[in-house]
Amino acid sequence: MPNDNIASGFLPGQDLALLLTALAGQGYRCIGPTVRDGALVYDSLDGVEDLPSGVHIQQSPGSYRVEFNQGKRLFDWANGPQALKPLLFAPRELLWQVERSADGQLRFTQQTPESAPTAVIGVRACDLAALELQDRHFLETEIPDNCYGVRRHQLFLVAVNCTRPAETCFCVSTGDGPSARHGYDLVLDELDDGFIVQSGSARGNEILAQLELQPVSAQQRNAAADATAQAVDMQSRQLPGRNLRDQLFANLDHPHWEEVATRCLSCGNCTSVCPTCFCYRELEQPALDRESSRHYREWDSCFTQGHSYIHGFVVRPDTRLRYRQWLTHKLGGWHDQYGRSGCVGCGRCIAWCPVGIDITKEVSAITAPPE
Amino acid sequence: MKPRVAVHKFSSCDGCQLAFLNLGEDLLTLFELVDVRHFAEAGPVDPSAEVDISFVEGSISTPDELERIRQVRNSSKYLVTIGACAVAGGLQALRNLADSGEWMAAVYASPEYIDTLGSVEPVSEYVKVDMELWGCPVNSRQLLAAIGSLLAGVVPREEHDSVCLECKRQGQACVMVAHSLPCMGPVTRSGCGALCPGVNRGCYGCYGPCEKPPTEVLAHWFTGLGQSDEQIAQRFLAFTPEAPAFYSTGRSRLTSDD
Amino acid sequence: MNIATHYPHEAEIIERCQESPTIFSLVLQLTDPAAAGQYRFTPGQFNMLYLYGVGEIPISIVSDPARPGQLIHTIRDVGRVSHGFSQLRVGDRIGLRGPYGRGWPLERMEGRDIMIVTGGLGCAPVVSVINYILRRRERYGRLVILQGVKHSNDLIWRERYAEWEQQDNTQVLLAADAGGEPWPGFIGPITVLFEHARFNPQQTIAMMCGPERMIHASADVLIERGSRIEDIWISMERNMQCAVGQCGHCQFGASFVCRNGPVYRYPEASELLAKRGF
Numbered sequence: 001m002p003n004d005n006i007a008s009g010f011l012p013g014q015d016l017a018l019l020l021t022a023l024a025g026q027g028y029r030c031i032g033p034t035v036r037d038g039a040l041v042y043d044s045l046d047g048v049e050d051l052p053s054g055v056h057i058q059q060s061p062g063s064y065r066v067e068f069n070q071g072k073r074l075f076d077w078a079n080g081p082q083a084l085k086p087l088l089f090a091p092r093e094l095l096w097q098v099e100r101s102a103d104g105q106l107r108f109t110q111q112t113p114e115s116a117p118t119a120v121i122g123v124r125a126c127d128l129a130a131l132e133l134q135d136r137h138f139l140e141t142e143i144p145d146n147c148y149g150v151r152r153h154q155l156f157l158v159a160v161n162c163t164r165p166a167e168t169c170f171c172v173s174t175g176d177g178p179s180a181r182h183g184y185d186l187v188l189d190e191l192d193d194g195f196i197v198q199s200g201s202a203r204g205n206e207i208l209a210q211l212e213l214q215p216v217s218a219q220q221r222n223a224a225a226d227a228t229a230q231a232v233d234m235q236s237r238q239l240p241g242r243n244l245r246d247q248l249f250a251n252l253d254h255p256h257w258e259e260v261a262t263r264c265l266s267c268g269n270c271t272s273v274c275p276t277c278f279c280y281r282e283l284e285q286p287a288l289d290r291e292s293s294r295h296y297r298e299w300d301s302c303f304t305q306g307h308s309y310i311h312g313f314v315v316r317p318d319t320r321l322r323y324r325q326w327l328t329h330k331l332g333g334w335h336d337q338y339g340r341s342g343c344v345g346c347g348r349c350i351a352w353c354p355v356g357i358d359i360t361k362e363v364s365a366i367t368a369p370p371e
Numbered sequence: 372m373k374p375r376v377a378v379h380k381f382s383s384c385d386g387c388q389l390a391f392l393n394l395g396e397d398l399l400t401l402f403e404l405v406d407v408r409h410f411a412e413a414g415p416v417d418p419s420a421e422v423d424i425s426f427v428e429g430s431i432s433t434p435d436e437l438e439r440i441r442q443v444r445n446s447s448k449y450l451v452t453i454g455a456c457a458v459a460g461g462l463q464a465l466r467n468l469a470d471s472g473e474w475m476a477a478v479y480a481s482p483e484y485i486d487t488l489g490s491v492e493p494v495s496e497y498v499k500v501d502m503e504l505w506g507c508p509v510n511s512r513q514l515l516a517a518i519g520s521l522l523a524g525v526v527p528r529e530e531h532d533s534v535c536l537e538c539k540r541q542g543q544a545c546v547m548v549a550h551s552l553p554c555m556g557p558v559t560r561s562g563c564g565a566l567c568p569g570v571n572r573g574c575y576g577c578y579g580p581c582e583k584p585p586t587e588v589l590a591h592w593f594t595g596l597g598q599s600d601e602q603i604a605q606r607f608l609a610f611t612p613e614a615p616a617f618y619s620t621g622r623s624r625l626t627s628d629d
Numbered sequence: 630m631n632i633a634t635h636y637p638h639e640a641e642i643i644e645r646c647q648e649s650p651t652i653f654s655l656v657l658q659l660t661d662p663a664a665a666g667q668y669r670f671t672p673g674q675f676n677m678l679y680l681y682g683v684g685e686i687p688i689s690i691v692s693d694p695a696r697p698g699q700l701i702h703t704i705r706d707v708g709r710v711s712h713g714f715s716q717l718r719v720g721d722r723i724g725l726r727g728p729y730g731r732g733w734p735l736e737r738m739e740g741r742d743i744m745i746v747t748g749g750l751g752c753a754p755v756v757s758v759i760n761y762i763l764r765r766r767e768r769y770g771r772l773v774i775l776q777g778v779k780h781s782n783d784l785i786w787r788e789r790y791a792e793w794e795q796q797d798n799t800q801v802l803l804a805a806d807a808g809g810e811p812w813p814g815f816i817g818p819i820t821v822l823f824e825h826a827r828f829n830p831q832q833t834i835a836m837m838c839g840p841e842r843m844i845h846a847s848a849d850v851l852i853e854r855g856s857r858i859e860d861i862w863i864s865m866e867r868n869m870q871c872a873v874g875q876c877g878h879c880q881f882g883a884s885f886v887c888r889n890g891p892v893y894r895y896p897e898a899s900e901l902l903a904k905r906g907f
Contacts, residue, residue: 037571039544064548081544091540096636098724100681105660106639106722142888143634143873245883252904265585267557268532272539279877282870283528286519286682288400293682295636299540300877304532305582307878310868311707319585321906329880336883354535354547354557355592523682525713 007205008198009213010220011188013072016195017048019158019186022210023119028156031087032121033080035066040080042087042120051121052077059166059347062356075122075190078166081352083127083275084120088151089134092298095147095282099292113147119156123184125177126169126346128159130275132183136338137278156203159184163227165234168347170360173238176344178231189224196224237350237360239343240367245332247367252324256365261320263355268301270349270357271326276334276342281306302326331363374522375422377409379443381429381436382463382491386508387454388412388428394511404522418442424449424521426514430456430613432463432491444498451517452494455507459579460613464491468612468625493613502527505560507577507610513562530562531582534574538565546573553593555606558584558616579611586620600624630663635873637679637724638664643699645719649785653715654691654703657725668697671732672757673864673892677872678702679724680713687869687887690728691757693764700725703753729872730891733758733836733862741834742770744826746847748777748819748839754864754891755838756786763796772799773828777819777843781808802826819843823850830855838864841903848895861895863902881907 011019020030034043034050040057043050057077058065064081094111101107135152138145162171162178171177180187185204189196196216199205271277281300286293300307303322308315316322334342343359350358378388392413394401407413408420418439425447431437444450455461466474467490475482494500504513513530520527534556538545546552546568555576556568567574580586586607593603607621632638644656657678659665675689686708692701706715717723735758743762747755762769774793778784784803791813794801802822803814815821835851837844844863852858867879867886874888882901884890890898901907 037544038549041542041544062548063551064544066549082542086542091542098637098679098681100722104720104722106681106724108637108639108724110634110636138875141874145875146635249900252906263588265535265557265588266533266583267535269535269539269545272536278875280871281876281878282685284682284684285516286523288397288404288515288519288522290404290522290682295684297871297876299536301536302877302880304536306532306868308868310866311705311711315867316906318583324906325880333880333883352545352548354545354554355588519682520709523680523713524716525680525683526709528709 007208008196008216009208009211010194010216011197011211011213012194015212016074018211019197019207020045020048020121022207023156025210026117026207028117028119030119030121033075038066039064040066040077041082042080042084045121048074056164057166059168059351060356061168061350061358062353064351073190073192075160075188076164078162078164078169079124079126079346079348081273081348083346083348084123084131085134085275087118087120088131088148088155089138089278089280090147092296093147095295095297097292097294100290110146113150115151115154117154117156118151119158121158121160123157123159123180124162124346125159125180126171126344127275128157128180128183129171129174129176129344130346133276133338133340133342133344134278157184157186159187161187161189161224161228163190163231165231166347166351168237168350169235169345170237170239170347171345172232172235173240174341174343174345179228189227191220191223196220237347237358239331239341239345239360239363243335243341244363244367245335248328248332251366252328254366256362257320257324259365260323260357260362261318264319264323264357265355266303266319266322267354268303269352269354270359271301271303272299273348273352274330275344275346275348276330277301279307302329327359327363327366373404373406374424375408375420376405376424376426377407377418377420377422377443377447378412378426379409379418379428380411381427381440381457381494382432383429383454383456383461385412385428387457387506390453390509390511390514391426394515397511397515401518419446421446422448424451427452427457427494428454430460430464430491430493431488431497433487435486437488437497440494440498449501449521450498451502451504452500453504453509453514455505455577455579455610457494458503458505458614459493459611459617460491461507462610464612465608467491468608468622491613502529505579505611506562510563530560532561533557533581533584534559534561534563534565534568534578537561537563538568541565541569543568546571547596551596553596553598553602553606555589558586558589575609576606576617577610579614580616584616586616590620590624630661630667632659632664632668632726633729633873634726635871637677637685637726639722640700640725642717642719642721642723645717648703651706652703652785653706654701655714655717656692657700657702657723658698659725660722665698668700668728670694670697670700670728672735672761673732673754674728674730675872675891676700676702676725676727677729677869678714679726680710680717681723683713684710685724685870686710686714687729687872689754689757689891691753691760693757693760695764703756727872730887731889733864733892735761738834739768740770742772742828742832744773744775744828744833744835744851746775746819746835746837746839746844748843752838755836758836759793763793766796770798770832771828772796773826773833774799774801775804775819775822775826775847776802777804777806777822777839779806781805781812781814800827818846820846820850823847823854831857833860835861836863837861845899845903848899858896858899859894862892863895863898864892865890865898
């Protein structure tokens with residue numbers, strides 16, 4: 001019997017499809033992790049069979065490998081190259097357009113993106129922490145971002161607590177994982193034979209009420225707790241948990257910045273995969289007939305020359321200054337601007353750096369007390 | 372008065388001119404907006420016409436071409452080179468790396484009939500170039516962006532970021548990281564839409580060097596991925612051998628093989 | 630109707646003035662009466678001006694806030710967009726959104742002596758301040774204007790400086806790194822002017838804009854002479870694209886120049902000012 005007061009319960013593995021059905025019934029398009037081109041990416045789910053059954057992922061600095069095994073688990077991996085960022089802060093999108101009449105008058109129209117209610121399955125604790133930061137940046141401000149807001153308000157989040165962090169993960173040290181604590185509508189603990197499901201919102205309760213959940217046994221709770229404890233132990237990398245602003249700004253001339261620059265490609269992959277990086281540039285695309293023009297934005301990176309260009313002068317002309325800008329902002333400036341570090345410990349910038357630069361090691365080298 | 376436009380061809384495969392012909396409906400609009408004085412592949416022929424904008428495809432490899440490019444420069448207010456050949460020599464500039472006299476003697480029965488310059492050079496080696504559009508070939512989007520700016524009376528915006536940003540915006544997973552493929556994306560200028568990584572291949576570098584390309588850092592990483600010096604040299608020299616940054620990294624690896 | 634949003638509104642060029650070979654001013658009027666009627670700004674704030682089919686640039690507003698219906702923008706022809714603007718004529722339509730950022734706290738400065746320090750080719754953010762003060766001369770004490778340029782030929786608005794100098798209780802001092810004849814000012818960096826400036830450091834509020842090194846050096850002199858650090862205000866410049874603190878380009882330490890600036894109290898900016906890479 002469905003019960004409105006149920007806040008948690010056990011969902012047998014074979015019933016996961018019912019969750020997707022319930023979400024679809026509420027009008028949500030379901031998105032979840034799928035394997036594509038050698039990586040886990042969020043894509044539309046037609047059914048549970050699209051989820052990555054028996055997939056493990058090996059991640060190390062500059063390397064990411066999807067491996068298939070005989071296991072039946074669906075969420076037995078850490079993360080893919082992108083968190084929720086592209087679903088909300090689109091890599092490229094139209095902001096406004098303008099039409100010009102024959103006598104030169106201009107008519108501007110703001111664009112509101114088309115967006116459907118979307119449920120994302122398999123969201124990680126680090127992704128939620130990053131989402132909270134992006135919300136702060138794009139929405140909790142005097143002039144909230146229209147495009148981001150439209151999508152954000154239609155998002156339903158099904159988190160899955162992480163049981164197999166990658167070698168590159170360090171969310172324990174940033175305080176953001178491996179378990180989701182808030183910001184989700186539902187959260188799952190994956191066990192061998194099913195999921196402990198718990199609601200985190202009124203909308204989550206509505207979905208929960210439609211599932212035939214069983215009571216959670218003490219054994220199941222213990223298994224979930226053990227898996228979390230193990231996930232904590234598996235993490236060896238860490239960023240110092242404290243506010244690094246003063247230490248980083250006290251070391252602006254540290255020789256290690258230059259040392260990193262000799263290895264860094266300045267390609268911006270780290271900023272592209274970072275779930276909290278928000279820089280974008282605006283660009284114009286006029287119609288050839290000059291009767292209308294479109295104004296877009298697209299992801300930018302502090303690793304480009306254009307990022308710091310002011311009429312004829314580039315504030316950050318070289319890689320040393322760009323890497324230093326990224327790190328001092330992410331780990332320093334963010335504390336003042338957003339009340340916490342801009343790093344959530346997801347490790348993407350380490351794995352997806354083509355040359356394997358490791359933020360945790362570079363920070364240690366720069367902030368280490370002089371010998 | 373409509374702006375007068377010419378499209379000229381030098382040593383090249385004609386592929387960049389196709390970026391005009393492939394514009395579809397925009398091509399008809401373009402022909403209405405501008406006065407196309409010379410564009411042999413599309414019809415109008417008047418190579419010495421005085422024009423506001425010349426688009427130049429191809430590199431300079433013969434004495435005749437050298438004379439012709441100087442004429443084109445003199446008869447054009449604004450000169451845009453299009454494609455790898457025009458901006459950085461292109462494939463045919465590979466002969467600058469070899470003993471081309473020896474090759475000619477081996478291939479042709481009467482090599483004395485062949486009249487070429489000692490080396491194949493980008494257009495900018497001989498005349499002032501106002502803007503360069505990189506790519507092998509350039510694409511229609513680049514051409515439209517440049518033409519759009521010129522028609523608006525402003526200098527076109529230069530694209531010089533690396534392919535990587537474009538690749539990530541397309542939602543591609545990095546092929547170097549996921550497949551250990553050597554990819555020229557980090558040192559190559561964007562504009563192509565990250566075509567090759569989009570089909571799980573490493574970038575071939577056909578758009579030439581991006582702004583401050585870290586070529587040595589990347590070449591060193593390629594070595595770690597098991598690439599030989601010769602393979603690395605081929606990556607850097609294939610399309611834009613006369614682009615200085617690619618030339619020095621590629622050439623130095625050829626020498627070390629000797 | 631707030632037009633300090635993400636997209637522009639139509640404005641018409643109702644006057645155009647060529648100030649020097651490379652500097653021109655556009656007087657703009659919003660064409661939507663509702664938008665025009667509610668538009669208010671503070672000197673030191675800026676608008677994003679949109680050139681049709683090309684893009685936007687941030688330009689500070691130099692006109693008087695008491696006349697928000699006619700917005701004057703002084704622009705230097707230095708880039709692709711500003712050059713495009715230089716080609717426009719009276720009657721042409723452009724896009725405008727704003728005002729953005731924090732302006733000079735002029736009301737809080739009433740009753741104080743004012744020192745203006747600027748470098749470079751005529752600094753629009755402080756021209757608005759000078760005009761503002763001169764129109765309300767009785768509310769402020771002594772006014773000292775220090776202007777530095779690279780070469781004496783770079784100085785525009787010479788007649789304005791001459792005019793300002795004639796005002797009561799006002800001193801104007803000019804310095805050029807290099808000069809040709811005739812040059813009514815000094816030769817050397819702007820800091821040489823402080824020896825000749827007659828002002829009471831404790832009573833004076835300083836407002837500065839221009840090259841960051843110049844600001845830094847001038848602030849050092851002022852502090853040495855006994856000015857309070859919190860009485861020094863500066864206007865910053867960075868790459869700005871969204872103007873609402875979201876695109877990240879104008880990141881400066883822990884602030885966005887477009888939103889937290891462009892006017893800063895000196896202690897808020899001094900740590901990273903003129904520091905390479907920030």
